[in-house]
Amino acid sequence: MxxxxxxxxxxxxxxxxxxxxxxxxxxxxxxxxxxxxxxxxxxxxxxxxxxxxGKDNLVHAAARHSSEEYYDGIEALLQTAGDSPQERVEMIVRGDLSERVLNRRNVSIWYAFRGEARNRTVIAEYSDTRDGRLRNMIHNAFVRIVREAGCEDAAGVARDATHGTLAMLEGMWTDFLLHPDRFDREEAVRIVFRFLTAMFPVHFSLAGAVRPELAERAAERPL
Amino acid sequence: MxxxxxxxxxxxxxxxxxxxxxxxxxxxxxxxxxxxxxxxxxxxxxxxxxxxxGKDNLVHAAARHSSEEYYDGIEALLQTAGDSPQERVEMIVRGDLSERVLNRRNVSIWYAFRGEARNRTVIAEYSDTRDGRLRNMIHNAFVRIVREAGCEDAAGVARDATHGTLAMLEGMWTDFLLHPDRFDREEAVRIVFRFLTAMFPVHFSLAGAVRPELAERAAERPL
DNA sequence: TCAAAAAATGGACAATCGTCCATCAAAATC
DNA sequence: GATTTTGATGGACGATTGTCCATTTTTTGA
CATH class of the missing domain: 1.10.10.60 (Homeodomain-like)
Incomplete structure (x- = not known):
């Protein structure tokens, strides 16, 4: 004990x-x-x-902690999603833009550390969404989608889709940072879906951007 | 004198x-x-x-200066572009991702100030791409495209396209911040074009992502 | 219950921070 | 050329920074 x-x-x-x-x-x-x-x-x-x-180590630990909280939130959300890759991608997008994850506190913290990332490699590790788990989650889903679609240059398409989706989400966060008042979550989700629909017309649709049951689940606080 | x-x-x-x-x-x-x-x-x-x-005022002046340099760069580039809205959008995207604008120095500075933006309203003004001139430039171009296309909810589409494009570009900058070594400009341009193609299939095409003459002009240092 | 061990305290410390002003140098005006 | 005006200098200053340790408090194990 x-x-x-x-x-x-x-x-x-x-x-x-x-x-x-x-x-x-x-x-x-x-x-x-x-x-x-x-x-x-x-x-x-x-x-x-x-x-x-020392203070530096404490700050690094805080950066790490914050980063882990973020990923845990997304992962918890993902477990409530179904198995289909479409649903998983949708869940990640909604989760990343949900109030639980994207709020004033988190955005302030995230960007504050980012500002120091360039000069403090230790911090950079924890403010990365590309190497991290998130990137893998999305990439895996797209790989599955691409496989069953059987399009040419499957690997390239999956990579571009991953990259594009992450870039869009990053951009939405910046939006929120600079204009937390006028930020519109629905609009943000819709625009990301425009990109997804473009990449995979068969698998995604703009209608999905307003699917009520997923939106609800993403809004809940899983634990 | x-x-x-x-x-x-x-x-x-x-x-x-x-x-x-x-x-x-x-x-x-x-x-x-x-x-x-x-x-x-x-x-x-x-x-x-x-x-x-005082030091604070100097830092603010520096933030302002840096911001103006950025916009001047984009605007200078835009003057070398043709009149068609497609070409103008393409030029902005290429310009924003060109080495002249998107480089280690600028990214470091931009994100350093962003990190303080939340707590220093004066700085926030200068690290905004939505209120700024850039947003207007892109929006105007999309409005023209939408008008001649005559699609329904023209205003909404133009707004979403503007928002999405800016978000993507923001995301690409973050990419560069965290991975300046492995960042691939061509790939970044291509992915943004995927979004544009999705929104306006008639006006943009992925082939545009490799149009050599625009790429060249965007790479030049216009003064 | 009483040492031994570990954790928490808070002040001393040198180093550094940003501000400000008495002084100096140089350009402008007569 | 003399005088006024203004920009530039660099050190003094108190406040604050992060580090560290001698001391006190608390828990553990015998």
Whole structure:
């Protein structure tokens, strides 16, 4: 059994990480100082050095944590989707644009870290959607679609579809970052579907962009 | 006539702005200190306060400058394009993905400022591609295409096409940010064209994605 | 119950931050 | 050429940064 000791330790570790994310979301990276962090976490100054060996490592851990939260959210959502590749792609798109994933807090955090990604390779690892699990999920689905469609240059089409879908989703996030007020989720979903319909007219349709039962499930908080 | 006085003044102002952009591109925003800036500019410490009244204002001016450089680049390119809306859209896409505009320096700067946009409204103004001139340029072109095509819900289609194209381009920039080495411009252009072809099969074709004469012009440095 | 071990505290510390001003240099005006 | 005007200099300044450790508090194991 985990003793009270280890239990508390882990709890404080997490409190520090959460404090960083909170501060980054609210004040930005440049104003996220050690004083700011420990104040939010309600812990003492030395904790950062004790648990992470320095502020930088703590920030990296926070970036990693945030990234994992994102992927976990998408993956959880994906498990509620059916087996057909179309449905899986639709679920990912809806999930990525749902309020649970795409919200002010997450967008602030994500872009704050991105801004540092160029100069901090450790952070870059965690703000990547291409190498990551997401890319594989989508790619696998497209490969299956392409296979049963039997079109020529199947591999190329699947790759382009993956790349294009991810690019569009990225763009929608940027939209949200700059205009959280006037952002329209329905419109965003519809436009991504326009791309999908173009690539695979047989498998996707614009009507799918308003399929109510999928939209509902994507909006729920799975766990 | 501008005296030697004013001439020198303006020159130093610009040197400071360039120094900021250089430092932001190379070291990131968090490591862009006053000492760093004045060292790169080769000027004295007091200059920042003298010309801009503080570091924050200087950084804002630099963000504005960078943004204007971007738009000027695109607009210059656009003037070499023909009058047809198709050609104008193609030119914008190619321009936005050309080496002149999409390179390591610009991407670093752009995303560094984006990371601060959420918490610094002044910066947000200059890192927006939706309100900006670019959006209008593309939208106007699509409106013309839609008009001659005479499809139903013309306004909606034009809006979606604009939104989608911009989102895709944003996504491609993110791609470049995270993987400048393996980024493939040709592939990026091709994928955007897949979207355009889907929206307007009559006006665009994938063959356009490899039209050599436009690609050449987009690659040139127009002044 | 009492050492031993581990975790948490909070202040000392040097380094760095951005601001600002007394001083200096040079161009503009007479 | 003398005087005024204005841009440029660079160091002083207090505030804040992140690191680290001597000390205290708490849990663990005998």
């Amino acid at each position: 985990t003793g009270k000791r280890e239990q508390n330790r882990e709890q404080n570790r997490l409190a520090l990480i959460e404090a960083v994310l909170e501060s980054v979301a609210e004040k930005g990276i440049s104003e996220t100082s050690v004083s700011e962090i420990i104040q939010r976490a309600g812990l003492s100054r030395g904790m950062i050095h004790l648990h992470f060996g | 501008t005296g030697k006085r004013e001439q020198n003044r303006e020159q130093n102002r610009l040197a400071l702005i360039e120094a900021v952009l250089e430092s932001v591109a190379e070291k990131g925003i968090s490591e862009t200190s006053v000492s760093e800036i004045i060292q790169r500019a080769g000027l004295s410490r007091g200059m920042i306060h003298l010309h801009f009244g």
